[in-house]
Amino acid sequence: MTSMNPVLVKPIHSALLSWYDQHGRHDLPWQVDKSPYPVWISEIMLQQTQVTTVIPYYQRFISTFPCVESLAAAPIDEVLHLWTGLGYYARARNLHKAAQQVVEVYQGIFPETLEALQTLPGIGRSTAAAILSICHQQPTAILDGNVKRVLARYHAIETWTGETATQKQLWELAEYHTPEKRAGDYTQAIMDLGATICRRSKPSCLLCPLEESCQALAKGLTDKIPSPKPKKTAPLKSVTLTILCNSAGEVYLQKRPPSGIWGGLWSLPEQQSLNQEGILLPEQPNLVMPSFIHTFSHFRLQITPEVYFLDDLQQHEFQDSSGIMEATDAVWYNIAQPKQALGLAAPIKKLLDQFANKDINQETP
Ligand code: SF4
Structure with missing residues (x-):
């Protein structure tokens, strides 16, 4: 594995935040009200689904269930009906269960720690961190698919990002780069960079704020990283x-x-x-x-x-x-x-x- 001591590398947040202020997406429907309920719904919908697909689903969902109480009280069939076409229906079932827990256990107020958020169905470490950083400006690191790709390329990590040791390394780097201030904007910025510039195929490196210090670009490895899941050799x-x-x-x-x-x-x-x-x-x-x-x-x-x-x-x-x-x-x-x-x-x-x-x-x- 390509290993890099994070303390020897300049954090990327300054360059990323300047880029985000100028070029980031600031008018997505879930950016209007940065409270946990809409941010949570958008984060779950955006898992494995692109922004343009999510927008109409998100708008219908929020207008039908404008608060966590309304979602908790809804019949599951109605929730699944609004999810039809988005796929990965376990996400919708978990949303419904988690809403009921938020209402029953937390009186309708989302908890404000990583640990407590992760006890809710369908909320993992990265989603919990996104909610806390975007809604409460807590410096919690996220590591979704976009962020993995950006960090793996920036540090020229050539191993498969699903490997346990690589995941651990990426989490350490994600924490290292997350700033104490403007954590919510940084979360949005790195997600935006992954979605719009550091795309899976043909990243627009010339437009990237990290171009000067990106290791994958320097080594000519942008099309090799992230590396695909290794195929198992059958016995x-x-x-x-x-x-x-x-x-x-x-x-x-x-x-x-x-x-x-x-x-x-x-x-x-x-x-x-x-x-x-x-x-x-x-x-x-x-x-x-x-x-x-x-x-x-x-x-x-x-x-x-x-x-x-x-x-x-x-x-x-x-x-x-x-x-x-x-x-x-x-x-x-x-x-x-x-x-x-x-x-x-x-x-x-x-x-x-x-x-x-x-x-x-x-x-x-
Ligand atoms: S320079 Fe290219 S490969 Fe490196 S982070 Fe930016 S877009 Fe991604």
């Missing part, structure tokens, strides 16, 4: 599949159990399962085909196909040990001219096609 398992081929060119297939991978499909037997069934194979395979990896949703399977060519005597012995003549869940399958249509797992079909097309015969070393 790798391995299996050896047995291609038993008789003198008629048929291959021995077994039906998979109904549940589990390839459930109910026909597959090549695993060596392990043959051993468990007491089926005797020659000691060495005639051929080991190249391994390949098949990807399932939760793991990758490395498949190594081993080929055994059975002569008539060996096939006899094999049938004696496997009881194949009576078995209904096993079949000798002619790849070139199948007598019946069998449901084959895709990689098994591919493997059998490869086996057939290689024109492998018993002389193959």
Whole structure:
């Protein structure tokens, strides 16, 4: 992780506040009355939703529920109806529950500490800090998606911002940069900068008040930061599949159990399962085909196909040990001219096609 001692970096608040005074957004509907109820509603609506989308929803919501008491007393269906189209409906349900708690526990007055605000449903550390800084000028740091992006770029933090250690580092930086005075304006300023200048794609660095000291810009990393969530590599398992081929060119297939991978499909037997069934194979395979990896949703399977060519005597012995003549869940399958249509797992079909097309015969070393 790129690490930077915050005390060595000049706080950004002076440059940001000067920019905000000139270029920030000052006339959004929730900026008219900077009291906790409207600020809270707007903060919740703005989570995962852009300002232009939020404005008409906010206006309808506030005119229907002008105070926390009216929201608390409303039927949940009416709240959800006004939320229709905004998505993430848990936000609306939490708003309703939190309004009821504010009325019942706090007599309709929002608490004024980070700790108490965070006990309300749907209010996390950043939302609580936004309410306290905007409504009460408390120097509480916020860290929403916009702020994460600005700080990660400004400090050239290249690790994924969702990582625990990176989150901790970003919170420390957010606190470091939040000023004692004009905390509410600073909160609005850094959110505005993230939304309008330091956008996710193609940030307008030439217009940015932080241009001179931004580390991502200096290092040419603005399009690499914030880095996307790393993809998890699925665990790798391995299996050896047995291609038993008789003198008629048929291959021995077994039906998979109904549940589990390839459930109910026909597959090549695993060596392990043959051993468990007491089926005797020659000691060495005639051929080991190249391994390949098949990807399932939760793991990758490395498949190594081993080929055994059975002569008539060996096939006899094999049938004696496997009881194949009576078995209904096993079949000798002619790849070139199948007598019946069998449901084959895709990689098994591919493997059998490869086996057939290689024109492998018993002389193959
Ligand atoms: S200079 Fe560019 S990348 Fe850096 S904070 Fe400003 S807009 Fe974002």
